Amino acid sequence: MRIVCPFCGERELGEFTYLGDAKPVRPAAGASEDEVFDYVYLRDNVAGETSEYWYHGGGCRTWLKIARNTLTHEISSVEPAAGAGAAKVGA
Amino acid sequence: MAGGQTNRLDSGGLIDRSAPLNFRFDGKTFSGFQGDTLASALIANGVKLVGRSFKYHRPRGILTAGSEEPNALVELRTGARREPNTKATTAELYEGLEAASQNRWPSLRHDVMSVNQLFAPIFVAGFYYKTFMWPAKFWEAVYEPAIRRAAGLGRAAGVADPDHYDKAWAHCDVLVAGSGPAGLAAALAAGRSGARVILCEEDFSPGGRLLSDGGTIEGLPAAEWLSRTLAELATLPDVRIMTRTTLFGVYDGGTYGAIERVNDHLPSPPEHQVRQRLWRIVARRCVVAAGAIERPIVFAGNDTPSVMMASAMRTYVARYAATPAKRIALFTNNEDGWRTVEIALGAGLQIAAVIDARPDVSPAHRSLASKGGFPVLHGSVSGVDGGKDGVKKIAVSLTGGARAEVEADGLAVSGGWNPAVGLTSYHRGRPKWLDDIAAFVPDGAPPGMVAVGAANGAFGLGACLAQGFAAGSAAAHDAGHSGKAGTAPVADDEAFSLTPLWHVAGKGKAFVDYQHDVTASDIELAQREGFESVEHLKRYTTLGMATDQGKTSNVAGLAIMAAVSGRSIPETGTTIYRPPYVPVAIGAFAGHHRDETFHATRLTPSHHWAAEQGAVFVDTGLWKRAQWYPRAGEKDWLESVTREVSAVRGGVGFCDVSTLGKIDVHGADAGAFLDRVYINTFSNLAVGKARYGLMLREDGMVYDDGTTSRLAEDHYFLTTTTAKAGLVMQHLEFCRQVLFPELDVQLTSVSDQWAQFSIAGPKTRDLLKEIVDPAEDLSNEGFPFMGAREVRLRGGIKARLFRISFSGEMAFEISVPARFGDAMARNLMLAGAPFGVTPYGTEALGVMRVEKGHIAGPELSGTTTAADLGLGKMMSTKKDFIGRVMAGREALVAPDRQVVVGIKPVDKARRLRSGAHIIPKGQTPGPGNDQGYVTSVCFSPTSDQWIGLGLVERGRERMGEIVHAHDPLRGEDYDVELCNPVFYDPDGGRQRG
Numbered sequence A: 001m002r003i004v005c006p007f008c009g010e011r012e013l014g015e016f017t018y019l020g021d022a023k024p025v026r027p028a029a030g031a032s033e034d035e036v037f038d039y040v041y042l043r044d045n046v047a048g049e050t051s052e053y054w055y056h057g058g059g060c061r062t063w064l065k066i067a068r069n070t071l072t073h074e075i076s077s078v079e080p081a082a083g084a085g086a087a088k089v090g091a
Numbered sequence B: 001m002a003g004g005q006t007n008r009l010d011s012g013g014l015i016d017r018s019a020p021l022n023f024r025f026d027g028k029t030f031s032g033f034q035g036d037t038l039a040s041a042l043i044a045n046g047v048k049l050v051g052r053s054f055k056y057h058r059p060r061g062i063l064t065a066g067s068e069e070p071n072a073l074v075e076l077r078t079g080a081r082r083e084p085n086t087k088a089t090t091a092e093l094y095e096g097l098e099a100a101s102q103n104r105w106p107s108l109r110h111d112v113m114s115v116n117q118l119f120a121p122i123f124v125a126g127f128y129y130k131t132f133m134w135p136a137k138f139w140e141a142v143y144e145p146a147i148r149r150a151a152g153l154g155r156a157a158g159v160a161d162p163d164h165y166d167k168a169w170a171h172c173d174v175l176v177a178g179s180g181p182a183g184l185a186a187a188l189a190a191g192r193s194g195a196r197v198i199l200c201e202e203d204f205s206p207g208g209r210l211l212s213d214g215g216t217i218e219g220l221p222a223a224e225w226l227s228r229t230l231a232e233l234a235t236l237p238d239v240r241i242m243t244r245t246t247l248f249g250v251y252d253g254g255t256y257g258a259i260e261r262v263n264d265h266l267p268s269p270p271e272h273q274v275r276q277r278l279w280r281i282v283a284r285r286c287v288v289a290a291g292a293i294e295r296p297i298v299f300a301g302n303d304t305p306s307v308m309m310a311s312a313m314r315t316y317v318a319r320y321a322a323t324p325a326k327r328i329a330l331f332t333n334n335e336d337g338w339r340t341v342e343i344a345l346g347a348g349l350q351i352a353a354v355i356d357a358r359p360d361v362s363p364a365h366r367s368l369a370s371k372g373g374f375p376v377l378h379g380s381v382s383g384v385d386g387g388k389d390g391v392k393k394i395a396v397s398l399t400g401g402a403r404a405e406v407e408a409d410g411l412a413v414s415g416g417w418n419p420a421v422g423l424t425s426y427h428r429g430r431p432k433w434l435d436d437i438a439a440f441v442p443d444g445a446p447p448g449m450v451a452v453g454a455a456n457g458a459f460g461l462g463a464c465l466a467q468g469f470a471a472g473s474a475a476a477h478d479a480g481h482s483g484k485a486g487t488a489p490v491a492d493d494e495a496f497s498l499t500p501l502w503h504v505a506g507k508g509k510a511f512v513d514y515q516h517d518v519t520a521s522d523i524e525l526a527q528r529e530g531f532e533s534v535e536h537l538k539r540y541t542t543l544g545m546a547t548d549q550g551k552t553s554n555v556a557g558l559a560i561m562a563a564v565s566g567r568s569i570p571e572t573g574t575t576i577y578r579p580p581y582v583p584v585a586i587g588a589f590a591g592h593h594r595d596e597t598f599h600a601t602r603l604t605p606s607h608h609w610a611a612e613q614g615a616v617f618v619d620t621g622l623w624k625r626a627q628w629y630p631r632a633g634e635k636d637w638l639e640s641v642t643r644e645v646s647a648v649r650g651g652v653g654f655c656d657v658s659t660l661g662k663i664d665v666h667g668a669d670a671g672a673f674l675d676r677v678y679i680n681t682f683s684n685l686a687v688g689k690a691r692y693g694l695m696l697r698e699d700g701m702v703y704d705d706g707t708t709s710r711l712a713e714d715h716y717f718l719t720t721t722t723a724k725a726g727l728v729m730q731h732l733e734f735c736r737q738v739l740f741p742e743l744d745v746q747l748t749s750v751s752d753q754w755a756q757f758s759i760a761g762p763k764t765r766d767l768l769k770e771i772v773d774p775a776e777d778l779s780n781e782g783f784p785f786m787g788a789r790e791v792r793l794r795g796g797i798k799a800r801l802f803r804i805s806f807s808g809e810m811a812f813e814i815s816v817p818a819r820f821g822d823a824m825a826r827n828l829m830l831a832g833a834p835f836g837v838t839p840y841g842t843e844a845l846g847v848m849r850v851e852k853g854h855i856a857g858p859e860l861s862g863t864t865t866a867a868d869l870g871l872g873k874m875m876s877t878k879k880d881f882i883g884r885v886m887a888g889r890e891a892l893v894a895p896d897r898q899v900v901v902g903i904k905p906v907d908k909a910r911r912l913r914s915g916a917h918i919i920p921k922g923q924t925p926g927p928g929n930d931q932g933y934v935t936s937v938c939f940s941p942t943s944d945q946w947i948g949l950g951l952v953e954r955g956r957e958r959m960g961e962i963v964h965a966h967d968p969l970r971g972e973d974y975d976v977e978l979c980n981p982v983f984y985d986p987d988g989g990r991q992r993g
């Protein structure tokens, strides 16, 4: 598998580390235990398009948000994950 | 005849007659030529019997001339290089080659296990499941070892492989698999267009079937066209032809696996060279020109030695000038099989008869028959009379019911051709059925890949060239190259008319899968017993599961299943195709990652100095760390470690702690950032001070700990444990980039930039004064406990100095740029000599931390909370931090959790062992009353006894209680007392002094 890092270009899988689902957003400081529980534990098991965190530890050390199809392994987008998991205060 | 090679033609072939080679098979010496395979050389020497079959120990010969071979498997080489299941058909001959047949005892010609044939009924499909079910105990003790002895597939060397293997990457625009006419045309078109081309060919000579079948291309004999084409490819700067290289797998993103047999054709690799090289090739486009595999027809006795695939028969004659038989019969259901007759006649061999299953034979072949003086029989072969010395007579069922007999010493068989659909199907692709060639062809392919020529079901020479050229040109264009490819080479297409025929009913065993001894009746039995799905069929009968992966058997197997279950072949379907296409040695996947180079080794800055001191090293992750420094006369490690601890507690010692993870945290919001990742607060830490910090995971469990210092308003220096150094960096980057992007903070890993030493003991300050510039104030007031700042050393080097203590003694940690680490160790020894300075290793470090009740790896197990570790009070209630909410969940704050407590034996002379379970006193140990376990132990010189730490239910409330330590692993049971985990200097006066 190969990933096109927006900063380093096309690189081999071994340079990257997989974390998991990039959908959950970290609840704000005042959130309830249930909300935090969902954030920490609940994940969809998607057969198809997913959004995931990958870390380019063998390159620029950027956390990336990658859209990948779990059925074909096809990657349709790669972007920096900056702020992707940040609490949306007031949202 | 040449040099005892009774079955070698006097001329012809692509062998080098000026380079004779001697070799041994089953202890007997033979000769062959450069350019032979082991199989062709055995044939040239008249050897027909080369092995015994897997289950029935039937005599077997050579069936094919390629990597699809299911029969002629040998143990190649001897000693540590002995390699079982090597295909004689692809093993290149070299001087001194030694090979041995497999599955026979005591000898190939007299194999006692061939009595298995008499017990054949118990070896039918599913026999493993049926015969050896009862009694259960017998399986392990009797049946399995007996079956393994009887049905082995050759013996592994049993000792370490002495050769080296390599792994390499390659990149190209167009990757071509196979160098037959289609592959060469593809490489030519892509290369001329300016693309970077890699062409992989598993054979040692490029050319594919052109090497055996000849033909005319562009009006030239095939051999001449081949040499001209290879010459042109050699002039193209970006075309690389890799022979002895098999493309075995297709992976995501245009990554392909290939195995190059760099030196398998030599007795052993030349010095400094590898045996094989595993390639990962990244290609924008891939043209699969992997050809097709001729398929057998299943009939009784079809495994008799010298029954051979028709294409293999003519390959041995044309390419190797070796004659598998003198009087050959051909059994075919298609036009292509007749080529064997043409080539055999051309070589002066006799044709006994052609048995053609089709209703008609072309006029050209009729006249060939009358000219050659052999009959053409319409019908099928129904049986073979022969044995280990080969075919004698062939029984024929003629169309219309009559019977005939043909005397021959070899039988060539052609049941048609199966395109090699493996590579195109590895992404779960399912090939589609094509009626006119009665075969599966690729139905699409992984992204960027296309199949051409025979691999695509186009068997004619003209079609192969045209498809290959067009695909090569298109692939180059897709990869951005638009140079002129010129025109495709032209050739005629041969006729290919085929009447499908899979199985001829008859008396006797008719083999589908030669390597696993699966017969037609096994498949019929599987169908009767309900194993109709191809995936069930495969597993129940083991069809196609041998090392050849059913290359010659799968399609025939499912054709027979289709017939007996009343479905069509496409309805029956294929099993899923998985790489590797050929067996790949585990050694090649490992490459250089074995033994001492299994992983990278990290050395601390003072490693070489420590080695000079005679240090004993321990592997800690990738690191080598000094464990202790033995001195002459010390009888064991405990004596050395005890001396080191006493020297620190009584004077001064130092230890290299550079393996700790080190991270510089910069930015206006550095403090705020640390507040969110640690459970305690760092934003209020004064500049020039250090603080112990604890991190949780988001699920509330402790992640890591370490000391973090504030060197400036906007600059912190954070340390992690050795084990988590990389992971904490990754975690902090996640927090910084993904969770808290609004914070102005930057992280820099400086683990490798600083050499760090812990200097500990009451004389630490005396030693430091010799190292640090006299202008620096090291007094208790000028540099108090938990102070941290940059200092200048004597000589001008800048260092970071931290007054922190893991040992409980008056202690500092000093960081110098890593390049000064070695000098620092030597300097500490020199300057510390008057104070009796003693280097200490990780064992003494561990003893002192247990004496002080500090937690480390065994307690930071990933299942402990801050409160479990006695650090619950550190959790701030005034701020949010990673893990805060989950740490408050009911089970994580339950009062009966196992928490850290001190442990000492009631019998002071007793040795403690970590891992022992804690049981209430007077109770019988069991899972119901297991209250925890001992996590860390040491012999404490200070307490003069063994002490330990443990995680015990309500441990802190039970100090003073006598409990039972139960250690079933070591068979030990003894009483221990739960106690305060701080065994040494509980009020901390020594480290503050």
Ligand SMILES: [Zn+2]
Pocket (backbone or CB within 6 Å): A005, A006, A007, A008, A009, A056, A059, A060, A061, A062
């Ligand atoms: Zn990158």
